[in-house]
Amino acid sequence: MPVTIRDVAQAAGVSPMAVSKVLHGRGRNVRVSDESAERIRSIAEKMNYRANDLARSLRTQRTNTIAIVFEEFERLGGNTGYFIELFDGVISAAFERGFSVTVCPKMVNFSRNGVIWDGRFDGLIWCKPEDSPTTVEALANSVIPVAVLHAAFPEDLPVPVMVCDNTQGMDLAVEHLTALGHRRFSFAVDPANAHTDEARDRLFGLKTALQQRGIEFDLMRIHNWGHKGEGFEADWESGKIGTALVVYGEGQAGEILNRARQYGVTIPDQLSVVGFDSTRFCETTTPRLTAVRQPVEDMARLAANLLIDRIEGKTVDHSRHIFPCTLDVRMSTSSCPEASLRP
């Protein structure tokens, strides 16, 4: 049914290569006369010829398509804006450079010896890979270029890695809160993230930032609550929670805001809350959530650009790109209620 290059060639009385040359500019040393070229073009148009990209890609080994692998996504809108920013960054870079972007469900796995490869993608962006020997080996043996977003683990990976500066981001949060008079800090994380390197980094950043300001951090104030904040009430009742609460992620932070309100705790009057990952989601919480912002879109754009550089053989980058965070101050933080009592 579809018209092939051979159909056009036959109709024009020339070879397939002549058509390929005229229509697609292929064939280094193929010459076609102007008259033939015109005839070919006209006939191709008349026959409504479209090149089959599959056949071309099979031959050239280039698809001009990159994949995004993100194990956590089923829904983009879900409850945070993280993936949106990520996707915006990737497609803006990819489109500019003539690449399409595929989101596919099966790429979440990788073969025992490397990243899965099936010919459909020139490269892939792997978001938040888990820290395991398998991951490291998969990256090392990948047959296609890979760029990684948010691999907090420290191994030297043979790929470009974009991460944000969790320590510096936490310092911003602490600076903001101490300026508001807070001295007793809590840190909350949910089970799914409690043992990630990112959580470790953020907790470490919190401790360091406090230490640098001469403030002690009480280990009792690490709260392993559920993703929906389960456990908040008990800790609040027992007085374990400080006046400032830093939460690992924006999703959990939002849930904690709700839970606190339902329990009669007024935010920010009684408790200041800072989340991590400031996206549009933080605009939708009550009160709106003060949060540390990672430049996710920039990170994603760089990831895509480095990946495509590699695909096009321009540069090979295996470095770790560290992005500074910023702080979006919203309505969930205010002066420490105890500050006025302090001498």
Add this chain to the structure above:
Amino acid sequence: MPVTIRDVAQAAGVSPMAVSKVLHGRGRNVRVSDESAERIRSIAEKMNYRANDLARSLRTQRTNTIAIVFEEFERLGGNTGYFIELFDGVISAAFERGFSVTVCPKMVNFSRNGVIWDGRFDGLIWCKPEDSPTTVEALANSVIPVAVLHAAFPEDLPVPVMVCDNTQGMDLAVEHLTALGHRRFSFAVDPANAHTDEARDRLFGLKTALQQRGIEFDLMRIHNWGHKGEGFEADWESGKIGTALVVYGEGQAGEILNRARQYGVTIPDQLSVVGFDSTRFCETTTPRLTAVRQPVEDMARLAANLLIDRIEGKTVDHSRHIFPCTLDVRMSTSSCPEASLRP
């Protein structure tokens, strides 16, 4: 570099077809003994063989990938949540059925005689096509199945079409506003959308809803403002704007909220505003925007499912699916300031 099916065949001392049969179950009347099968499997594993999907797709004419075409998108996050919901709907349906989803930049055009087709997609979802003879012809002549989202124009298209019920949606808005005491209604639309069928439908819906309630609609109150609300001040000053303003889209509505505030007009006390397309964006405006919601995600999911049904040869659907709207009441609407004055 990549290992092919022939490499495995040679290493196992069998034919490529034997490998294809064992590894992929192809070849109707090919039989392979258990011992050979085991050897093939083991060798393939050892050689880290991966099938090339391009070659397979070229042969089978199936890619298990669908495309999304959306002329307006460069940024998903942009200023509204529309595309997010759309994408969530599509990927949830597609993934469930083993399809990948590609967002590509070049599909915004179509050939003179049909939807562009390059072999990479089994079908495509076309969002908000413009109403033109070319569009209709392209759909009629498409070589791959197409499903359309939001083709407000009334032609009988040879594809499944998902639309929302603009008339009923507008009725919800009017019901809400009249219950609040409003009697003088304005309608705003920006130049980019002023001449679309959707704008026509919504304006018609507004007029009808008012008429049914015995309220007159003054044609002077159709406001062709800029996308950023340019023109609002002049019309406000001249008293042309009613007490209730219905806006074609959420983006323009958000801009109008800002502009009104800057001009000293208090929303909703002095003016109630209702937008169309209620997404998370409406949660981020000041005040939060009351808006008519289209079930975009449901529409997208159905579009994907109907498309895949068609691809798989299950059913052929050419009907127009009309989805009812709902109204999300937020903070941009309140009692009519004139209502108390009325006898």
Add this chain to the structure above:
DNA sequence: TTGTACGCGTTATCAA
């Protein structure tokens, strides 16, 4: 300019 082979998995046909 043209012919031939190639990229790689699969279909269809044929042989033991």
Add this chain to the structure above:
DNA sequence: TTGATAACGCGTACAA
């Protein structure tokens, strides 16, 4: 039953 061989899908590299 067990399998091999040839041809195909379609655009392109390279030699002639």
